[in-house]
Amino acid sequence: MELTLAPNPLHDQPQTLHINKVATLIGENGCGKSSILQSVFEQRLSKQAHQHLNVVCFSSGQNENYSEKFSNYLKRERQAGRGLGLECLYFDKPWSKLLIFLATATKRSGKVRSFLCEGGYVTESQTGHDDQSTVLKCAFRIDKNYITRIQDALQREVSGETGTLRSTAYFRTLDSFVNTFISRDFEFDNPLRKQSIEISANRLIDVSFDYPRQVQAGEEDAEVGDENSQAQADSFAPEISFFTQAADNDYFIDKSSCKLTFNNGLELDQLSDGEYQLLFLYALIDLFDGPSTLFLFDEADSHLHYKNVEKLWTLLHSIQGNAITTTHLLDSISAKENRIEHLKVVERGQINENNKIKQLINRLSILSRTKSVEFEVMGKIPFLALLDDYNDWHIFTKLAEKKGCDIARLVSIQPFKKTSSFTTDADVLGGPKIDWVKGLSASETEKITSKIFLICDRDEANPNWNPNDSVQVTGQTYKKLIKSIKWPNGLNVQTFLLAWKRREIKNYLLSYSALSHHRVLNLVNNGNIAAVDYLQQNQTGDNDSIRKMQAKDAVDPLINTEGIGLDFDKLQAYIDLIPEDEISEDITNMYNFIIGKL
Structure with missing residues (x-):
């Protein structure tokens, strides 16, 4: 998928982001990773771009830039008669308990339910596999203003008016919810003071979650609870819409009061930070993933144990939609699912693909030992070209293009700088390059390497070239060096020692x-x-x-x-x-x- 990114505070030009299921933005603090995510989010909020996508944004911490703009967006949508619309959502930690609860209650085969079952945290019914143990405890209220509007609607119905607030899908759902979990005698004639309620996962099915009609353009004066505040977009379930609206700005449900309990009274807060966050991410995928969903995950891997980091990336690369993520973790960058095409280096708000490997290794060397980082990165690349300088490949491709060659056929090859000068007879042409390949072959990193081209400057050497191709270095010494490279069983990697006939x-x-x-x-x-x-x-x-x-x-x-x-x-x-x-x-x-x- 290609996404046109609007200018951001650090880069004043549009740019194109290529997303192969997942695009992972990396770079130093302040480089503009979050600015790129925010530009996508804000463009969708304002309906200026990406309208074919349902955007779901997550931040590992509370981010006022997102939450404030999201709150303004919700208010603006309600005033315009579109309600939430569920086209662009932002969630941070205060939403976690509610979303995890909805995921285990409504997605029996989802990642949340599987995680909870594996940990022994929930008990399922033998028939139907309903979650029989999870309970959401929260504070619930219906304020005087809403009651006044309901009573006004009732008066208008007595006068023969139809299509009032009481006939909307949202009100019918709210009425069913109150009857199920609070009181069957509540008539919406007096405010319901804030009180603690318990919502059992296996009883959520007893609520009649109604579908609203589609919002019509130009409708005004719609608020949460109105038919005009459409309870769902086509791809999201009505129960998600109901709870999202009910908890927005603590309208009916006070998010800060929520407690989520599992088997034997175990609370979600008693889980480790890593388990907690992984469940939250699982819930977002369970509830919102679809072909038209774009997830924006800002440091979603923070607080995760390295084994859960692996689970996260396996999950993200298996979603139906697409995701843009940011990370600082070496475990995430080196995850086997994150291949070179998934990693995007950000500098001053711009995604920089020039000399990508050089930038990537320079960045990762800050996080770990350079040698191991090189092997982690280069093992992700099928076709490698080792040269004495990164610019050598650029000069070569430009000359080849001028010579009439189709350089698009070289796009799959990643150049990498590995100097191997030849200045005295004691030197071996390409020796340091061959030593590096041996290090790669012996490393424990995951590898998808297939072909390695060692392209050497001639310098002072006088090698023999294969007369059939005029580029491959021949001779017993060099054949033995290439054969001395041993690869793990099952990995068939071909290494070619090549040299220019000119000095460089x-x-x-x-x-x-x-x-x-x-x-x-x-x-x-x-x-x-x-x-x-x-x-x-x-x-x-x-x-x-x-x-x-x-x-x-x-x-x-x-x-x-x-x-x-x-x-x-x-x-x-x-x-x-x-x-x-x-x-x-x-x-x-x-x-x-x-x-x-x-």
């Missing part, structure tokens, strides 16, 4: 036309190389002088920006100046080898 990737940027345009051709075509090896117009320059020379002095000032390094815009402008005929076939050979192995 920047040597492929040496172009007669581009350097002439910038009037620096003399930095290459000079007395330091033989005239026969000079760069020529519409020729590739594939000779030993161009291959082995230091290209940075000529190229870096044209593609770098001070304080930034490689400037992608400058690089693109420079490559635009290079005719296809001046780009080496080495680029095409590397491209063809890689896509041939995917």
Whole structure:
């Protein structure tokens, strides 16, 4: 699913978020993760965007930014005659007991009921599997204002008027609820003072939860309890709507007074914080999950034991709808369900996919030891390319594109920086890269790795290349090194040792036309190389002088920006100046080898 995000306080431009069931936002404190969630929530509240989605937002702590805007939204919807509508909801901890109760009472096969049964917290009936032990205790009242409106409706009915408040679905449900749990003699002629009531899960079925008619546009003066305050959206059950409206601003039910008890008088508050939170999350999924639901979970994994963290992510990746989450936990980021496409690095309110792996590892290294973090992250990637610098892959793909290659076929490959210079005869070309792969193979992290391409700078080396592909390094020494990599049983990973025929990737940027345009051709075509090896117009320059020379002095000032390094815009402008005929076939050979192995 693609979601267009509105500007947020830290990023003043719209952006697109790709959600593959779950999108997990990570970044340092203050980077704007919550700002992104809030922008989605507020856009849905104001009906400016995402109207095809039912948005359900959860915060692990009380968040006034959400709760205040949600309260204003509810008031605005009631005044406009739409009531709650159940299109966009916000829940924090004060709602937990009510929602957990509704989940175990109404969702017999739900996650909440399963959790409670596994813990021995509830007893089910032999027939029907009703929850026979859970009880919600709360304070309930019907105030004078509501009674006055009911009596006014009664007077109008005596005069022959129809369609009054007393005929609405909400009132009929409220009347049934009062008759079931408070008194069959209550006639709505006097206020009902606040009193403690007990709602048994197995008796909730005795209440007639009525369906209202659809709200008509332009209806006014509707409040909680009116027919106009539609009790449900199409995808949510009427009992959820009834209790949500009844507990909103403690209209009938005082949320702060609620107590939830299970078998043998055990209270929900006696469970650990982790169990408590997991049950709350289970309840949200049980009650609101559907194909059109978008969950916004702000640090939903806080307080959870690592085993429950695993359960949470397994659950989120199995929902019918979609979810955007935030997290600071390494256990969540490294969860096997959270693959690279699910993780989104946020910087200053912007989702930054550039050099994603570099950013991800830099972020995670703060949370754990760098080496283990590298293996946790890279084990999630099927196709890896290890290069001497992250920018090397970008330069390669841009040159390949200019050469006419379809670089969209390379999108599944994730580049990763692992330097392996060759400066003396004692060095082994690609040695550090191969050592890193051995570390990955021996690590205990979950792996989905399939292909690893070790793309080495040539530097001072003089290796032999496979004549069939011109990129794969051959020789007994290197074959033995590759064969020395041992993978766990059942994991078939192919590792390829490749090398440029030039000193490094920047040597492929040496172009007669581009350097002439910038009037620096003399930095290459000079007395330091033989005239026969000079760069020529519409020729590739594939000779030993161009291959082995230091290209940075000529190229870096044209593609770098001070304080930034490689400037992608400058690089693109420079490559635009290079005719296809001046780009080496080495680029095409590397491209063809890689896509041939995917």
